[in-house]
Amino acid sequence: MSPQDSFGAHSRQAGPAARPDSAPQRARAVFLDRDGVVNVDHGYVGRWEDFEFVPGAVDAMRRLHQAGWQLVVVTNQSGIARGYYTEADYEALTARMKAELAAAGAPLAGVYHCPHHPKGSVAAYARDCDCRKPAPGMILRAARELTIDLAASVLVGDKDSDLQAADAAGVGRAIRVLAPGEAYKGAGVVASSLAHAVESGLITPAR
Numbered sequence: 064m065s066p067q068d069s070f071g072a073h074s075r076q077a078g079p080a081a082r083p084d085s086a087p088q089r090a091r092a093v094f095l096d097r098d099g100v101v102n103v104d105h106g107y108v109g110r111w112e113d114f115e116f117v118p119g120a121v122d123a124m125r126r127l128h129q130a131g132w133q134l135v136v137v138t139n140q141s142g143i144a145r146g147y148y149t150e151a152d153y154e155a156l157t158a159r160m161k162a163e164l165a166a167a168g169a170p171l172a173g174v175y176h177c178p179h180h181p182k183g184s185v186a187a188y189a190r191d192c193d194c195r196k197p198a199p200g201m202i203l204r205a206a207r208e209l210t211i212d213l214a215a216s217v218l219v220g221d222k223d224s225d226l227q228a229a230d231a232a233g234v235g236r237a238i239r240v241l242a243p244g245e246a247y248k249g250a251g252v253v254a255s256s257l258a259h260a261v262e263s264g265l266i267t268p269a270r
């Protein structure tokens with residue numbers, strides 16, 4: 064090792080410690096829409112029997128976790144407001160999903176859902192809210208609770224409403240995943256799947 068190399072390594076180590084630590088370190092997150100990104104969107108998936116991981120998604124999430132990203136699911140679940148499944152059904156499915164992902168080396172830092180819909184049939188959930196995407200409520204709440212640096216974060220979604228929520232929340236980048244056979248005409252960054260987005264380097268290492 065040359066003297067220059069040695070000096071460089073030393074100053075890189077000393078740098079962060081020399082800086083006053085005024086604010087807690089904020090994490091970078093990959094916000095993931097659920098249906099159509101993590102699992103196949105069969106329409107109102109509320110029970111584990113209907114939950115099918117998108118091919119390659121679990122492996123992609125493991126790689127993102129290993130690269131230092133926090134994985135945060137943000138999902139509209141109007142099936143609860145519509146009475147297709149209950150909050151308890153949803154929670155049971157979510158517990159199973161989290162356990163499977165953790166076992167696969169892709170633990171979730173958080174899962175946020177919106178059970179509402181203005182035209183819902185279940186009175187408790189039939190209302191306007193600030194969490195149903197395209198509103199940014201779930202992302203903003205995650206950022207508060209998990210101390211996330213939104214500008215340094217990424218969202219992956221399969222609907223315009225996902226990208227609109229990311230934009231409204233101040234998420235730095237958003238990637239639109241296409242449904243099978245979908246010809247997307249909109250602007251922005253597009254990938255055929257979460258796996259494709261990771262494999263093609265669209266989400267660079269967090270550190």
Ligand SMILES: [Mg+2]
Pocket residue numbers: 096097098099100104220221222
């Ligand atoms: Mg979706």
Ligand SMILES: [Zn+2]
Pocket residue numbers: 176177178179192193194195
């Ligand atoms: Zn809501």
